Amino acid sequence: MSPKAPHFSVVAPIFPVTDMETSLHYYREALFFKVGFTWPPTPEGAAAIAKEYAIVQKEDTELHLTLCPPPKMSKARAYFFLTGIDAYYEAVTQSHHQIPEQISQGLATQPWGMREFEVIDPDGHVLIFGAHISDA
Numbered sequence: 001m002s003p004k005a006p007h008f009s010v011v012a013p014i015f016p017v018t019d020m021e022t023s024l025h026y027y028r029e030a031l032f033f034k035v036g037f038t039w040p041p042t043p044e045g046a047a048a049i050a051k052e053y054a055i056v057q058k059e060d061t062e063l064h065l066t067l068c069p070p071p072k073m074s075k076a077r078a079y080f081f082l083t084g085i086d087a088y089y090e091a092v093t094q095s096h097h098q099i100p101e102q103i104s105q106g107l108a109t110q111p112w113g114m115r116e117f118e119v120i121d122p123d124g125h126v127l128i129f130g131a132h133i134s135d136a
Helices: 020-029 085-098
Strands: 014-017 034-039 053-058 061-067 077-081 102-109 114-120 126-132
Touching (some): 020 053, 085 102, 085 126
Parallel strands (some): 077 126
Antiparallel strands (some): 053 061, 102 114
């Protein structure tokens, strides 16, 4: 019996962050992700515990965050494929009036057949959101 061939289904980028609470707030409030996991857990009824690791989610995608204070910090980039990019971009631009993080590239149709926009999170990581023109 030969071993089963590997099949990759999801990639989860891990972004180092300098302040977990600031990052979680940004991903929840500016980009509308939900927090799916944090570590260490806070026991019920206990005071909040500083988080070292978290997973934020949007539909079938995940982005992992790990506490990594400077100077060990390195910048990362992640590309998110989605449908309905115009509506999502509108929601994100509205949220950025309340959370002054940088939209580094506005929504534009690219010559390679994608509609994309780009944001920079509080730690300088670049998130690119793109839709095939047929899915926009």
